[in-house]
Amino acid sequence: xxxxxxxxxxxxxxxxxxxxxxxxxxxxxxxxxxxxRRFIGGRGLMNKLLWDMLEPGTKPLSPENLLMIFTGPITxxxxxxxxxxxxxxxxxxxxxxxxxxGHAVTGGQFAPELKFAGYDGIVIxxxxxxxxxxxxxxxxxxxxxxxxxxxxxxxxxxxKIKEETDPLTRVLSIGPAGENLIRYASVEQxxxxxxxxxxxxxxxxxxxxxGVATRGTQGIPLENPEECMKLEKDGLxxxxxxxAAYARRRWxxxxxxxxxxxxxxxxxxxxxxxxWGGDVEKAGGLQWESRxxxxxxxxxxxxxxxxxxxxxxxxxxxxxxxSPDYDSTELLGPNCMVTDPDxxxxxxxxxxxxxxxxxxxxxxxxxxxECYEKGILTKDVLGGIGLTWGNVPxxxxxxxxxxxxxxxxxxxxxGVKIASERVGKTSEKFAMHCKGVEWxxxxxxxxxxxxxxxxxxxxxxxxxxxxxxxxxxQNGTAxxxxxxxxxxxxxxxxxxxxxxxxxxxxxxxxxKTEEDWNTFAWRIIILERAWNIREGLRPERDDILPDRVHExxxxxxxxxxxxxxxxxxxxxESDKQEWYKARGCDENGIxxxxxxxKLDLEFVIPDLRRLGVLE
Amino acid sequence: MxxxxxxxxxxxxxxxxxxKVCSMRHGGTINPELSRIKVYQFxxxxxxxxxxxxxxxxxxxxxxxxxxxxxxxxxTFLMNVDESTCNGCRLCYDACVKxxxxxxxxxxxxxxxxxxxxxxxxxxECVKHCPSDTLEFHPPSRVGWRLAKSPELIASRIAEQxxxxxxxxx
Numbered sequence: 001x002x003x004x005x006x007x008x009x010x011x012x013x014x015x016x017x018x019x020x021x022x023x024x025x026x027x028x029x030x031x032x033x034x035x036x037r038r039f040i041g042g043r044g045l046m047n048k049l050l051w052d053m054l055e056p057g058t059k060p061l062s063p064e065n066l067l068m069i070f071t072g073p074i075t076x077x078x079x080x081x082x083x084x085x086x087x088x089x090x091x092x093x094x095x096x097x098x099x100x101x102g103h104a105v106t107g108g109q110f111a112p113e114l115k116f117a118g119y120d121g122i123v124i125x126x127x128x129x130x131x132x133x134x135x136x137x138x139x140x141x142x143x144x145x146x147x148x149x150x151x152x153x154x155x156x157x158x159x160k161i162k163e164e165t166d167p168l169t170r171v172l173s174i175g176p177a178g179e180n181l182i183r184y185a186s187v188e189q190x191x192x193x194x195x196x197x198x199x200x201x202x203x204x205x206x207x208x209x210x211g212v213a214t215r216g217t218q219g220i221p222l223e224n225p226e227e228c229m230k231l232e233k234d235g236l237x238x239x240x241x242x243x244a245a246y247a248r249r250r251w252x253x254x255x256x257x258x259x260x261x262x263x264x265x266x267x268x269x270x271x272x273x274x275x276w277g278g279d280v281e282k283a284g285g286l287q288w289e290s291r292x293x294x295x296x297x298x299x300x301x302x303x304x305x306x307x308x309x310x311x312x313x314x315x316x317x318x319x320x321x322x323s324p325d326y327d328s329t330e331l332l333g334p335n336c337m338v339t340d341p342d343x344x345x346x347x348x349x350x351x352x353x354x355x356x357x358x359x360x361x362x363x364x365x366x367x368x369x370e371c372y373e374k375g376i377l378t379k380d381v382l383g384g385i386g387l388t389w390g391n392v393p394x395x396x397x398x399x400x401x402x403x404x405x406x407x408x409x410x411x412x413x414x415g416v417k418i419a420s421e422r423v424g425k426t427s428e429k430f431a432m433h434c435k436g437v438e439w440x441x442x443x444x445x446x447x448x449x450x451x452x453x454x455x456x457x458x459x460x461x462x463x464x465x466x467x468x469x470x471x472x473x474q475n476g477t478a479x480x481x482x483x484x485x486x487x488x489x490x491x492x493x494x495x496x497x498x499x500x501x502x503x504x505x506x507x508x509x510x511x512k513t514e515e516d517w518n519t520f521a522w523r524i525i526i527l528e529r530a531w532n533i534r535e536g537l538r539p540e541r542d543d544i545l546p547d548r549v550h551e552x553x554x555x556x557x558x559x560x561x562x563x564x565x566x567x568x569x570x571x572x573e574s575d576k577q578e579w580y581k582a583r584g585c586d587e588n589g590i591x592x593x594x595x596x597x598k599l600d601l602e603f604v605i606p607d608l609r610r611l612g613v614l615e
Numbered sequence: 616m617x618x619x620x621x622x623x624x625x626x627x628x629x630x631x632x633x634x635k636v637c638s639m640r641h642g643g644t645i646n647p648e649l650s651r652i653k654v655y656q657f658x659x660x661x662x663x664x665x666x667x668x669x670x671x672x673x674x675x676x677x678x679x680x681x682x683x684x685x686x687x688x689x690x691t692f693l694m695n696v697d698e699s700t701c702n703g704c705r706l707c708y709d710a711c712v713k714x715x716x717x718x719x720x721x722x723x724x725x726x727x728x729x730x731x732x733x734x735x736x737x738x739x740e741c742v743k744h745c746p747s748d749t750l751e752f753h754p755p756s757r758v759g760w761r762l763a764k765s766p767e768l769i770a771s772r773i774a775e776q777x778x779x780x781x782x783x784x785x
Contacts, residue, residue: 076645116646159658167655191661217724219638219646229639236632236744294777296747297663298630303746305628309660311777321659
């Protein structure tokens with residue numbers, strides 16, 4: 001399947017790296033441009049590569065699993081800075097335990113650097129005998145010993161690798177959580193960035209791979225450089241518009257928590273409520289600005305400066321450097337009823353250092369707190385920890401137990417789905433996950449009335465926070481993740497600017513209308529669904545929400561007592577059918593044959609037939 | 616004249632748009648290696664420190680050049696590299712660093728010749744597009760060399776403002 005076309009084209013670096021850690025072998029293979037024309041790059045291209053290269057039924061933590069780290073055709077152009085990771089996820093699970101696709105995204109500087117080094121992506125397979133890291137310096141690729149890094153935090157690892165190589169090296173690394181195979185371990189980058197979701201760090205840890213470092217000096221080949229330069233300037237102008245970005249530039253996403261509470265869609269008390277009332281002033285985003293903020297930071301090529309960097313100046317957590325965002329602070333804050341902002345930032349920094357997914361850890365802790373409150377998990381079971389709501393020292397103690405897989409920590413390290421199934425006693429009813437992946441908040445959150453939480457169900461990567469709640473939004477994210485461009489610019493750039501850039505960089509004229517854009521996105525999304533179905537997803541059985549959403553009405557805030565306070569099952573069912581229909585799926589959520597043909601996805605039909613899901 | 620870098624807080628956001636537009640102007644493509652301005656990252660932080668020629672009045676780089684490729688024009692006040700004469704020996708860079716200046720000279724990744732800020736003929740692109748207003752364009756300073764410091768030093772001075780974040784990694 002690969003290597004048929006070997007011709008340089010702008011935008012793409014033209015080759016990818018295949019790394020077999022078992023044999024210690026590195027191979028450079030040409031990128032199949034035929035596939036690139038159909039699946040763009042990043043997320044889309046990896047869907048197809050996973051379909052072709054990964055045996056159905058592979059165990060996520062076995063050496064056979066693949067970890068793909070990809071860029072796309074406009075990475076390095078505009079604010080194209082996203083590294084997209086795909087793999088079979090150890091955290092996901094259908095109702096009968098089949099594992100599904102894992103998806104994680106990070107911004108920062110890694111993706112452009114990989115492109116500058118001359119690669120569109122890396123496919124990692126096998127398992128190294130002892131800890132290693134991968135160092136890519138343009139054409140030289142080395143698998144280096146990482147014995148001295150094993151056990152270190154993700155931040156230390158990054159500093160060390162930079163010392164050993166080049167201060168301008170960009171590093172993806174895992175912390176001890178990934179090494180200890182905590183199911184929701186993250187891949188960290190640039191100290192406080194993370195491609196965290198679905199257990200990306202766990203897969204890396206299972207391969208004994210401590211980090212991936214890259215340094216590139218080759219630039220990006222462009223088919224039509226003048227046009228690209230012009231579009232670059234357009235992009236810079238759009239990003240500089242004050243009305244588009246003032247709030248984002250000043251506060252990043254930290255203020256979003258206040259809006260979420262005021263408008264009643266934030267997570268509170270393990271997603272029981274949505275409205276935090278006056279407490280939002282104790283730990284909301286404005287506290288960050290007055291207490292900790294030092295500066296704002298950007299990813300490559302972006303003028304939005306939405307990353308907040310700061311330091312806790314006083315109190316027991318003084319000296320903690322952190323860069324919190326909406327998701328980490330919401331899940332470790334209000335969702336655990338934490339009103340001590342310094343404690344919240346310290347927990348978020350702990351996740352970055354030790355390589356936890358802050359969203360999942362926040363959900364695990366809040367679930368355990370609710371269990372403690374209801375007497376399902378007693379103090380004895382928790383190893384003497386009095387896990388009351390908002391108790392930051394107790395949260396730290398329990399997180400360290402999870403990190404070491406000690407006592408109850410061993411169970412909690414499996415994520416809320418497995419933990420709640422083993423603990424039982426109705427705790428499944430408030431285990432807030434979809435397909436095993438704990439809920440994130442970004443953009444949607446606990447929006448029961450507008451039924452937006454159904455995006456967690458439609459997502460093919462479980463309860464991730466960036467999937468999108470409308471068809472248009474989902475298409476946008478799919479495309480931005482495939483071009484690998486930050487989706488925060490979606491509002492300012494729309495579909496047009498990235499498409500023009502894609503056309504100018506490649507000279508292909510792939511996307512000329514919004515309809516083209518939507519078709520590409522549709523193909524990418526349906527292939528994800530088909531891949532998951534091949535792995536055992538049955539949408540009519542597995543596309544479900546936690547009972548809490550349907551059964552427990554909100555009691556606080558503006559929505560309390562209104563019909564909006566729950567999401568009725570019938571309503572959910574009809575919304576789900578509407579989505580299936582819009583996506584060309586039958587009432588069981590299986591993509592229809594004519595749609596698969598229309599989208600140029602005939603190759604999935606035989607597999608779906610064999611499974612008996614397709615007529 | 617010089618591109619003046621505000622080494623203060625909040626300061627540079629590390630977006631590297633300056634590197635991008637510089638490489639667009641001087642190389643007609645996007646490759647930070649062609650840029651005359653370079654952004655370094657330091658921990659704790661990351662603190663982002665842009666380094667660009669400060670047009671020191673004594674320009675030690677020029678006197679270190681043995682081939683005569685690097686010159687300073689007293690009339691236009693501009694540094695100039697004759698790319699065909701430059702042999703990429705890096706003596707200019709060494710002189711810059713040895714004097715405790717920024718180490719602002721970069722080298723073309725393929726051709727090897729020195730690259731140094733030429734102020735884009737009077738309208739520096741990096742200043743035009745800096746989103747965090749860290750870069751400014753100023754009339755010549757009598758003390759240009761005072762502003763030309765190594766990025767490590769600048770980063771540690773900024774970190775001093777971050778009490779008590781002193782994280783040492785052994």
